[in-house]
Amino acid sequence: MSEEKTANVVADRTRLSPAEARSLFREGLVTQTSGWSSGWTQANLLALPKDRAYDFLLFAQRNPRACPVLDVTEPGEISASIFAGDLRTDLPAYRVYENGEQVAEAAEVMAYWRDDLVCFLIGCSFTFEAALLAAGVPVRHLETGTNVPMYRTKQECRPAGALAGPMVVSMRPIPEDLVATAVRVTSRYPAVHGAPVHVGDPRALGIADLDRPDFGEPVEVRAGETPVFWACGVTPQAVVMRSRPPFAIGHAPGHMAITDARDTAYLVLP
Amino acid sequence: MSEEKTANVVADRTRLSPAEARSLFREGLVTQTSGWSSGWTQANLLALPKDRAYDFLLFAQRNPRACPVLDVTEPGEISASIFAGDLRTDLPAYRVYENGEQVAEAAEVMAYWRDDLVCFLIGCSFTFEAALLAAGVPVRHLETGTNVPMYRTKQECRPAGALAGPMVVSMRPIPEDLVATAVRVTSRYPAVHGAPVHVGDPRALGIADLDRPDFGEPVEVRAGETPVFWACGVTPQAVVMRSRPPFAIGHAPGHMAITDARDTAYLVLP
Incomplete structure (x- = not known):
């Protein structure tokens, strides 16, 4: 999977709406997303089979600095409350794991999708x-x-x-x-x-x-x-590599889900 | 279950350590805990069977203002990482629910305890x-x-x-x-x-x-x-009353778990 420097690909990437950015990724653009869609929250992805979802949600609760959970889908759902796009295609790049081994890096994961997958969207410092x-x-x-x-x-x-x-x-x-x-x-x-x-x-x-x-x-x-x-929200993927669940899908590090939530939604203003 | 006004029972309640307060509750003192152990975090309790734990953890993630989860036990555990006491006896009062109906209010719940219970400690505004x-x-x-x-x-x-x-x-x-x-x-x-x-x-x-x-x-x-x-962290008990899981234990509203976590641990300081 080749990748050009972002700056050369989309000059106005900071101004794209989340839907516009996701559309480019769905059409095949592979790029890291730092600086994209300024003002919109970016998120890490981890998709796990439902029977592993409790362990992960508990892991996130116990490690809130690394794994702040922004949204969780129902099993098989392809959108999320803060992500109106298609979680299978609308991130710029994905990694697929079997038993903790990375078996693919791909621009979309339609062929790997399973109906029992629960998607966790996790806060990203790009935000x-x-x-x-x-x-x-x-x-x-x-x-x-x-x-x-x-x-x-x-x-x-x-x-x-x-x-x-x-x-x-x-x-x-x-x-x-x-x-x-x-x-x-x-x-x-x-x-x-x-x-x-x-x-x-x-x-x-x-x-x-x-x-x-x-x-x-x-x-x-x-x-x-x-x-x-x-x-960093890549922590869940380091956990997948160590703990070896049968199956998992993550984003490619730095290649984030651009959500429909404003940065300010997560701003604590005392 | 009778209850005296707190102010008349323990004059120096604001200065008690969490362990000292828990010891009084374990010995049978029933009181609401507003103002107790100043500087220490108080928590709501909800204990549910393990097979209901994912639903509740997800409910809490989706309703973080009402249900901010501070700690989650392993099934059957009677202490938590932020609560060195005994979760079955060291709160001042409990409510026990079967199919959403309150079947008991009691100063301890030893007789009701089950090895499959997962305890959720949820933030309390007394803090x-x-x-x-x-x-x-x-x-x-x-x-x-x-x-x-x-x-x-x-x-x-x-x-x-x-x-x-x-x-x-x-x-x-x-x-x-x-x-x-x-x-x-x-x-x-x-x-x-x-x-x-x-x-x-x-x-x-x-x-x-x-x-x-x-x-x-x-x-x-x-x-x-x-x-x-x-x-308010009594929300989970309103949810239990509505949703009628087979079994649940909560604290009696206002009669909180006094934890070993400092208030400042939850202070966001920008």
Whole structure:
């Protein structure tokens, strides 16, 4: 599956409505979605058979920073209350797992769909990036038009039933004088991962080399910047790889579901 | 089951540790718990058989203002990660339901316990009352030493599986010049119901008479005050009464689980 740099594909991607963006993805455009449809909430996808749904919902309840659940479908449903599109085709890219092994990466998953699948839409930190920019905090991977770097950590999530695995984090390099602002701004969005889980040395999280992310693409950390880490909605896929349920479908990391919910719906305004 | 006014029973109830409070309840003290163990999070209880647990967890996800889940036990467990006591004895009072009918109100539920029960601990608005007082917002039922008034509304929750029912709210009369402060302060605690769901006319919620609450005790609304309504963790029991699962145990409204979690653990600080 080839992929062009987003910036070259759709110049006005920040202004597309969710329905317009989903239409492009349904027609076959494969791209990471950071910066797309500014003001609209983006979401991670995990689809699991119904008999695994309780374990996952409990896992999410026990790990709310990594897995803030925004919506859950009825078994077999292809839309969700915050996603009027088709969950089988309207994300830019998917990953399919059997017994925890990735068996496909694809632009749609019609052939893999099952009527017993429950879809979980999970908050994504792309959602608060517009708020970071508005507060004057630069977002490096938006500047470079690349996917955000994501890393498996050595920090274990709280298990639930048959599900266990490590927390995955996303990383943004933040100028040291803007770290406090980045914390304040993202704290206002607990449903899309909220405040950072770690500021500073990646080795404290068990990350050996920032230049080799487990998902997404690396970005430069410049002098005067500190790496800042947020819990990431790819965590459920790390859990699938570890816990090996018979079947699962996720989004390709960074290639998100663009929902019909406004960012402000998840803004805590004290 | 008789009950004395809290203020007369334990003079220093605000200063008791959670373990000390639970010990009094385990020994048989029956009291509503508003104002108890200041700084510690209070929780609603709903225990359901495991085969109903997914429906309830999904119901809670779909109704987060009424049902913010703080903790979930494994089937048969009698403690929880935020509650080191015994869930069968360490709340001041319980209600037991069979097919949606209340069959008992009791100070402990040892005789009713089942090994397949999953306990849900759900945020309680008593948690933010200390913050209201600290911000200069008076809390009438704390002044009178009575239970908070709670009302069934005409607002339906989003159903999930076999579970449906009306939202229950708690009411506090707030001086009109402090309504904004009350909103700001409680917004910071989304995990314990957060901001009010309604400010003003109770008839908009389908409440005919503030003096006749469905749960708890009435309080006076004085000149210059507005009734302010928060979603309430008694909602799950209204759902049990409507949806009639074969078996359930809840706390007696206002007679909460006092947990080992600090209020500040649920404070969103932007």
